[in-house]
Structures are given as structure tokens and as C-alpha cells.
Amino acid sequence: MIEIDLDKSELRALNAKLHSLDGKTGEKSFKVVNPNGKHNIAVGVDGELDITIEGHAGHYVGGMNKHANITVTGNSGAGLAENIMSGVVRVKGNASQYTGATGRGGLVVVEGDAAARCGISMKGVDIVVGGNVGHMCAFLGQSGNVVVCGDAGDALGDSIFELNLFVQGNVKSLGTDCEEKEMDAEKLAILTQLLDQAKIKADPKKFKVYGPGRNLYNFKVDNAVL
């Protein structure tokens, strides 16, 4: 375990060190202390590393992550795990806006609440939120899964393509073309597996699932303004 104190060493030096490792040989395990809300911590990691950030991180923590397992023990700022490719990024507190935005793979876990636009334009990532999500969750998402153990804000799943949105609590409103779906065996299996992977305790049977109405795939002349 290598400890890096961001009160004493430069963030760029930390990120350069992390970029130089593949996790197969050499150092593998890192602890970052005194993050104090700094931005861009552990961005662009491309190796099988275990990184724990002790405290609160700023914007874009774990962005573009590939392979690494990153944990923030406090809260995180906007753009948590933005464009994540693979690996796991976990926040034990709350996350700000755009969690997992455009993510292509991997798993993002927020044990507390995630704010607005969680999973915006997601393209394959799985996101599990222990608490609530804000407005416009998964807006324009293409594929992947979002699990919300609490409530969802306004316009859930607006203009989504192929997503499963599992919500246990209340949904304030559904976005355009988002509708409730039947929780079939296949979807229940996905949800059960995601809760298990995320290590979040919840009863999958208490969730509802929402998905695309698929009414936006084709141009409708009736909607055109002539």
C-alpha cells in the first residue's frame, strides 16, 4: 500500500504515477489522503489498481477509468467516473451532477445520493445508487442499467434508447418516451446481480423497472412543425 498525501505532493505527480502502472507488475494498491475536494483525482487510470481516496473528492474523480477499482470514502463533485470504460468507481457519500456521464462500461456505485443528470448519455455503464437521484437521470442514454434504491427526480429516462432503469422508491415524473416495463425474469436477474456486485442490500422484488417506449426511433410527420 502506497500512501500519497495531496497536501504534500502534486496531483499531477499522482496521476502520472497511476498512468505509468498496469497493475500486473509493480505497485498495485494506493491510498490518497487529504483530497479536500481537489478535481481530477485518479483520472485516466489504465491498470488493475486499487485506489482508495480518503475524504471528499472534487470533479471528475475516476474519469475515463479502465480496469481500476477506485473508492472515495467521502462525497464527490460533478462528473464522477465520466466516460468510464471498465472497472469499478465507488463513492461512499453523495455524488454531484453527471455521475457516470457517457460511460461505456464498468460499474459506478454511489452509496448516498446522486444529483442531477446521473448517467446522462450513458453507453453501457452500470450505475447503482443507494439513495436518490436528481432530475433527468439517464437523459439520452443508449445502453446500460441504472439502479436507484431511493427516489428519482423529474423526467426520469427522458429520450432513452435501450436502458433498464430500476427504481425502488417514488418517481417524480417520467421523461419523454420513458414508461414502466414488466419486471420479467431476465430483468430481475440483472437487478439482483447488480445489487450483489455493488454490495448494496435491497430486495429486488420491491423495485419497478422503466425503459424506452421506442416511439422516438422513427421520424413522425405528425410531430413536424410545418
Add this chain to the structure above:
Amino acid sequence: MCGIVGLFIKNPAMEKSLGEHLSNMLIEMTERGPDSAGIAIYDGGASAGTVRITVLSTDPDYSWEQFKKEVRAVFGVSSKIEMNSNHAVLILQAEARTVQGWLKQNHPELYMTSSGTNITIFKEIGLPVDVISKFGIRGMSGSHALGHTRMATESAVTTSGSHPFSTGADLCLVHNGSMSNHNRMRRTLEFHGVEFQTENDSEVAAGYLTWRLQEGDTLDEALERGFEELDGFYTFAIGTHDGFAVVRDPIGAKPAILAETDDWVAMASEFRAIATLPGVENAKIWEPEPARVYSWYKN
């Protein structure tokens, strides 16, 4: 970009360290706006029948002694004039409107930063750390305060273009974002008698609230109406003589974090500003929803 912070003290024992805490918060936001900084502090308030008005001069050789003589000649020898760097805080036995009219006519070279009974605003070009030290903000006490660090986008980097903006008695606004309809709104408000000192869009938002409050709206009602009438991306933190409010535009485009404990309520553009406060580890922390008014008032 801009960084904004606000702190509303609930536990009176903490009021003496308001300036210290707000300073720490504002310095954390330096990277969001290095052009200028400003602080509005609300303390106990002037005694009955008095008004408190803060003016600043950007002329380093300004003849403050002459100005003081004139103020005492017009408003009486009991007039209090407290100098703080290039700002003068006037505490006078007079009506605010009378003092404002006198200043406008006789000292148009001075810029009025605030007017009311318990508000004082200090603002200057430069980094928050320098502005805080220049005015001795750390030593100030009070019940609530707002701070702003500016990255100028729509009007010039000047002392008068620095936030916070105050357009009415004890009303103050700090803003992160940009307004779209401020020019037309400024003309509308001028028609209703609101006066502006700059070309800045945020001053228009402050002027809008002043107008609505004059029309009888509560602060919450004025902000609700603002969602319909103020167009643009914004997060506002607003102070009144006894209240503190935070709103985000209906899309929630600009960042904001709120935190509350039994001792205080804090607002900031980023969490790291709030991380400096005592007891933050047990605070309730959340992001305000768009188009929802969050407000707190002194009992």
C-alpha cells in the same frame, strides 16, 4: 465560471467567527474566479432611526477627510464614518433615500456598495485572499454573509462590476451564471424606478428582487416569480436583513451545494468550500433542486 459562497449562522455563539469561516470558504473558490472578489456581511444592525451606507472610491488619492467634513456638516456631528481601506461605512441619523440623493448629487465619483441597516459590502479587484486581507474580513462577526469570486464574462473587470450587488435596503445577491434577458429587464425595471449603477447582468437580478419586494412580494414569492421572468443560467445566493436564500434556474445548469447542521447553513459552488466548516462531517449535505426556493430566516 465564478464561485459563490454563503453562510447563515443558526447558533449565536458562532457569530463572532462568521468572517473567519466565510473567508476560508471563499479562498477555496479562488480557482473559479480570479478577477475580483466581494463580501457582504450582515451584523447586528444599526440602532433605530439610523441608516448604514457603504461607499467606495477607486481613486487612491481620494480626499476622504474633505468628504467626512461634508458628511458631518450635512448629516450632523454625530455621524459615524468608519474607514476600511478605500471603503467608507457611513452610519447616519437620516433616511436612506436622502443620503443616496445627496451622494448622487454631490459625490457622483463615489460608488455605493450597500445601503440598509445591517449590511456592509466590500469588493475589490484581485484574488479572494488579498481582498479578504485588505478589508480584515476574518475579524468580522455577524449573523450571515455572502461571498463571490468572479470570472468576468459579460462585462468589464472593475471594482464596481464586482459582486455582491445590492440594489435595495439590506438586499444582496451573488450570482454564478449568465442572464439572457438582462438588457430588456433593466429597461423594464428602470421604468418601475429601480436604479442601476453598472452594466452587469447580476445587478439586474438584484434589481428585479428589489422591485418585487417593493411591490409586496415576500422573498420566496419574488424568487418563484423570477423563475418565470429571469431568463438564463443562474445560481443565486441572496441575503436580506434577516434571511438567506438559494435558488437554481429551472434546468439546474450551474453548480450549487447546500449543507446544514444545528449551528449553520452553508451554500457553495463546490463542496470543498463547505469542507472547511466545523462539524461538516455530521452535516446534511445535498444539491438544491432546480427551480426550488431554499430559504432560512432568523427567529
